[in-house]
Amino acid sequence: MTEPELDLRKLLAARLHATRMRPYLATALFALHPVPSRLVPTMAVDRYWRCYVSPAFVERTPLEELASVWVHEVSHLLRDHHGRGDRFAARRNLSGPGERLRMNIAADCEINDDAFGEGLPSPEGAVVPAKLGLPAGELMEDYLLQFRLGPYTREMAWLDCGSGADGLDRAWDLGPDGAYGLSAQERDAVRFRVAEGIRGRPGSVPMGWQRWAEEAFHPPQPWRDLLGAALRAAASAAGAGDDYTYARPARRSASLPGVILPSLRRRPPRVSVVIDTSGSVSDAELGSAILEVAAIVRTVGGRRDLVTVVPCDAAARTVVPLCGAEGIPLTGGGGTDLREGFARALRAGVGGARPDVVVVLTDGQTPWPQRRPPCRTVVGLFPRSTARTRWSEQDPDYRPDSPPAWARVVTIG
Incomplete structure (x- = not known):
């Protein structure tokens, strides 16, 4: 009996x-890019956002159930189960493969307890904590500490959601250089967009996804707290974010009949973010x-209207106002200056006004301005090891x- 061809229309209808x-x-x-594979038991994903699909599985599975599997597989990638599995295994x-199967089961328990229902x-055979x-x-990680493989998990031995679920490479994986894969930057952008959508409709999203979205925006990483504290300190400095308004007259106007004096108010600071997009900065x-x-x-x-982004390698790119941008075009890839x-950020800030704070995100391989800018500056450095860094091909010293x-x-990271 010959294997059926992949019914792509049915598969894509299920995704819709x-x-x-x-x-x-x-x-x-x-x-997710679907890739037909007769080696896959059902559907599986790799860390590069390819979805490997068994044609026989698509043929025998109802469309609504296929839609559930789509949601299940993409959940592994959004929640970074492969990365988390690698870190748990290293610790x-x-x-x-036995431990990776256990990770797959634990990851399924995390996903499936609130993934299904409502259409x-x-x-069939979905693993749930119960x-x-x-x-x-x-x-x-919590589930991995609470169970081991044994007789009661024997019926789950068939489970294989791919390397995207547990981090262990499979025979069918196309690998990092294969077609249709997403770069690290693209994967992070997808996660960010999904988290942003979840935070925008909290009342209609399961609690597990709400928790994930909050952690995507507020990951437990100490450098983000440090960066936020540095930015707040810069923004709260004397003179930063101060402006005058006639909406509320100054109190000393009472001593000057017929004269209306403006009051000093504090507004949120204008921020320009200069991002190093040179070739030495990775997609991640x-x-x-x-x-x-x-x-x-x-x-x-x-x-968002108070923040602009300036991509820069050896030359500064177009200033991007976040209030009018669908995404942040991080173009570049050349040298670094x-x-x-700095010059572009100070020349074209928010609404044409000078920024109160300039934030620079870079690996540090750049010349710096000789003069202090007329505003507070925060530098977020991507870490570099001297042993693995080639500072200059022309001058090794x-x-x-x-x-x-x-x-x-x-220091970021």
């Missing part, structure tokens, strides 16, 4: 049904820079200058 039932996951669902010195039926006698609503670091921009927007009270970025003393420096 999944987006109708879970609209907040639409960006992620359409970022506890775990190895082998998405539970797929099957293992475990409580609902916990994370993969650019993705991290996008998340830092989101954190900066929160620091100024969510006022952030003096151009060259070392970049440290950030100037007038900048508040925070």
